[in-house]
Amino acid sequence: MWMSILMLLAGISGNARAAEQYLSPAAMIADSAGKTLYIAEATAGQVAVFDVEAAKVTATIRTPGRPTGLALTADGATLYATCGGSKGKICVIDTGQAKVLRTLPAGHTPTAPVLSPDGQTLYVCNRFENKIAVINTRDGKQVTEILALREPTAAAITPDGKWLYVANLLPNGPAITAPVGGDTSQAGGPAPIVACSVSVIDAGKTAFDRDIALPNGSTGLHGVTVSPDGRFVFVSHILARYTVPTTQLERGWINTNAVTIIDANRKGLIETVLLDDVDYGAANPWALACTSDSKYLCVTHAGIHELSVIDIAAMINKIKSYSRAASSSADAYSAYSAGMQMPSDIPNELSFLYGLRSRVKLSGKGPRALAIVGQKAYVAEYFTDSMTVVDMNDMPRFRTSSLALGPKLEMSARRKGELLFHDASICFQAWQSCASCHPSDARADGLNWDLLNDGLGNPKNTKSLLLAHKTPSAMITGIRETAEVAVRAGIRHIHFAVRPEEEAAAIDEYLKSLEPVPSPYLRDGKLSESARRGRKLFQSAGCAKCHQGPLLTDMQKHDVGTGEGLDRGVKFDTPTLIEVWRTAPYLYDGRAATIEKMLTTYNPQDRHGVTSNLTADQIKDLAEFVLSQ
Helix, strand or coil, X not given: CHHHHHHHHHHHHHHCCCCCCCCCEEEEEECCCCCEEEEEECCCCEEEEEECCCCEEEEEEECCCCEEEEEECCCCCEEEEEECCCXXXXXXEECCCCEEEEEEECCCCEEEEEECCCCCEEEEEECCCCEXXXXXXXCCCEEEEEECCCCEEEEEECCCCCEEEEEECCXXXXXXXXXXXXXXXXXXXXXXXXXXXXXXXXXXXXXXXXXEECCCCEEEEEEEEECCCCCEEEEEEXXXXXXXXXXXXXXXXXXXXXXXXXXXXXXXXXXXXXXXXXXXXXXXXXXXXXXXCXXXXXXXXXCCCEEEEEEHHHHHHHHHHHHHHCCCCCCHHHHHHCCCCCCCCHHHCCCCCCCCEEEEECCCCCEEEEXXXXXXXXXXXCCCCEEEEEECCCCCCCEEEEEECCCCCCCCHHHHHHHHHCCHHHCHHHCCCHHHHCCCCCCCCCCEECCCECECCXXXXXXXXXXXXXXXXXXXXXXECCHHHHHHHHHHHCCCCCCCHHHHHHHHHHHHCCCCCCCCXXXXXXXXXXXXXXXXXXXXXXXXXXXXXXXCCCCCEECCCCCCHHHCCCCEECCCCCCHHHCCXXXXXXXECCHHHHHCCCCCCCCCCCCCCCCHHHHHHHHHHHHCC
């Protein structure tokens, strides 16, 4: 079976495009003089050097893998570029020579490198190992590693170098907000939430300090930045309204889009404000940056191809006035800053930023990278290999100019489908894109949604779309005959739109092109000793009866005794176990935070594999094998 999986992965990889001609700018950084921009061009496997005055790319630097993030020394002499996948690397680049001097090992899927102000320490997020590597830049050796929560994908350090803020892309833990099946572990405690967190690292001690939980429903946390004055941390994310049925889209009924403000000194959440307007969404907020005077915050909207420019002082003052009005205490804002969350309706107010923010339409598609030089915002657009320069000197009037980063290429069906998957303009009032609920490369958001395809009052956990077209039927209960049917139903009933058939067909092509990522549980591409023991248990416990073949699914529906409430006795589609390490939480309602919980706490009658007779060590081995797929 394991060899079959390896052959499947090799086949998928072999059928992938041999060389991607697109650039796909995914990260960008400016030198301190504001003369040069460095642009990580993901699918081209290179870093572009952009001359600001000449307004053109003057050189490109090849990297051994897709570049994902950039960090630049204060003198501009050395550029660090994270790149690669399961065996990631850090490229140390001499900017004067435009040449890679050496590469450093960097773990699984390194991204978001951040340099300490003195340039002696490099922090790198290892996305799929859920950790931050701390590297001494003098000798290139890793000093230590610090655990994050789930898929750390962005990071920023305070100007004094004392605190590192790390953005975790997805919620960590179960997807339910009430006890299920007699589990009373939450009884007596605060109401559980399902949300992303920001991990705070004490840079001086190179140690974890705390996690700051964002409001319930926060997911898709793509960006974080610290204001240059060191006062605030800003985080961009989706604020999902997953607790209500998906019956409409008006007024952000399903997904809204937000920035959360954290007090950088007290390390506590201040407030979350919506970036949407009352009747027009601001889908998929991504990159953030502040002007050097800390006056304005800029946020890219990757789903609607816009840039928001927000007056920071006016926003903070309005939050203060709201908090004082909601409390008899004159110092309510301090309570917010200290992390003592007070009742607030600001995260529900779609007009909160009215008069405080300008929305600037960009020329290209998919703005994911942002750098500010003086009063100009440089926004690199992922899908059109372009850059829009937004001149903020004459606000509220914004002059924009568009620049090509490379030759304009006709989009293949796959590339167009990837754009459409991330494009909220195909959605009614632009509230969300497909990526809003599948923010991790078309995988899952960690939330339960009460979709209308199988009735009301029975929420289901979001599924990964990897291999969806190879494993019919679709959806957790198999309610859609094929993934093709599900894609078209999603456009009609989740985007509330009628779109041309060729758009759905293009989305199909994109989803079919998705490739499994090697599991971080593998050791040099092979099963660990624990996983090899678990492979035998996988057979003896009966797991292989349903999770069979190279796709690890029999593509049938079964009642395994896990249904609760309206779903009691329901048969669920057997999911593939390929990349299951990436799809927590588990079971149809996400009640099991881990595979171990699924095999024990939520399998009391041995209907979901015979596991009650296994020891704790055997359960660990079995989970290790499952998570190695």
